Amino acid sequence: MTRHLVVLAGALSALLASCSKRSPAAPAASPAPSAATPGAGASLDALDTRTPLPLLPMMAQHQKQNMRDHLVAVQEIVAALASDDFAGVERAAGRIGFSEEEAQMCGHMGAGGPGFTEQALAFHHQADKVAAAARDKDRARVVTELGTTLKACTACHAIWKQQVVDAATWQRLTAGAPPMQHMH
Numbered sequence: 001m002t003r004h005l006v007v008l009a010g011a012l013s014a015l016l017a018s019c020s021k022r023s024p025a026a027p028a029a030s031p032a033p034s035a036a037t038p039g040a041g042a043s044l045d046a047l048d049t050r051t052p053l054p055l056l057p058m059m060a061q062h063q064k065q066n067m068r069d070h071l072v073a074v075q076e077i078v079a080a081l082a083s084d085d086f087a088g089v090e091r092a093a094g095r096i097g098f099s100e101e102e103a104q105m106c107g108h109m110g111a112g113g114p115g116f117t118e119q120a121l122a123f124h125h126q127a128d129k130v131a132a133a134a135r136d137k138d139r140a141r142v143v144t145e146l147g148t149t150l151k152a153c154t155a156c157h158a159i160w161k162q163q164v165v166d167a168a169t170w171q172r173l174t175a176g177a178p179p180m181q182h183m184h
């Protein structure tokens with residue numbers, strides 16, 4: 001009887017041991033979204049052969065926020081056009097149009113990537129043509145200019161990828177360009 005209990009206890013502890021051995025491995029199968037795996041980032045970088053645009057972390061974050069807002073602007077342009085709301089088209093296009101403030105930000109963003117700023121400014125000037133066509137209540141021209149604007153989006157995306165760098169690298173790559181003092 002005692003022997004049976006010992007065997008049972010042994011079997012139970014073996015079972016528990018195997019369970020507790022398995023449980024720490026479980027998170028590895030489904031990592032938390034925030035779990036950083038440095039090697040994976042390097043692998044992605046090697047696969048993505050676009051030209052690196054060096055940015056400080058704060059700038060990279062701001063750029064992505066801006067970009068998502070660009071897409072919202074396009075969404076609003078299309079929605080307004082669908083209901084012949086030309087004032088709405090003009091307002092939405094204005095959000096991606098040229099301004100001195102925008103130009104200054106593009107200058108900072110492109111400080112480490114020769115050619116980026118020019119492409120960004122050309123994009124904002126192109127977006128102004130969407131607003132101009134809307135002012136003229138010219139539906140066909142709004143669509144044409146929006147198409148050309150979207151081409152500017154995709155052409156830039158085809159060339160550049162963010163490269164997040166530290167302050168020392170930023171200084172070296174931009175010869176000390178001030179990092180976004182005029183950003184909003």
Ligand code: HEC
Binds near residue numbers: 064068074153154161
């Ligand atoms: C002058 C260059 C340039 C132009 C023009 C441009 N983008 Fe981007 N966009 C970028 C860069 C650089 C990234 C980051 C790409 C990367 O690292 O993969 C980006 C990323 C994005 C992202 C992903 C954001 C995220 O959260 O990851 C969206 C969405 C986007 N752009 C939308 C647009 C739209 C819509 C337009 C045009 C209306 C546009 N962009 C025009 C350079 C540009």
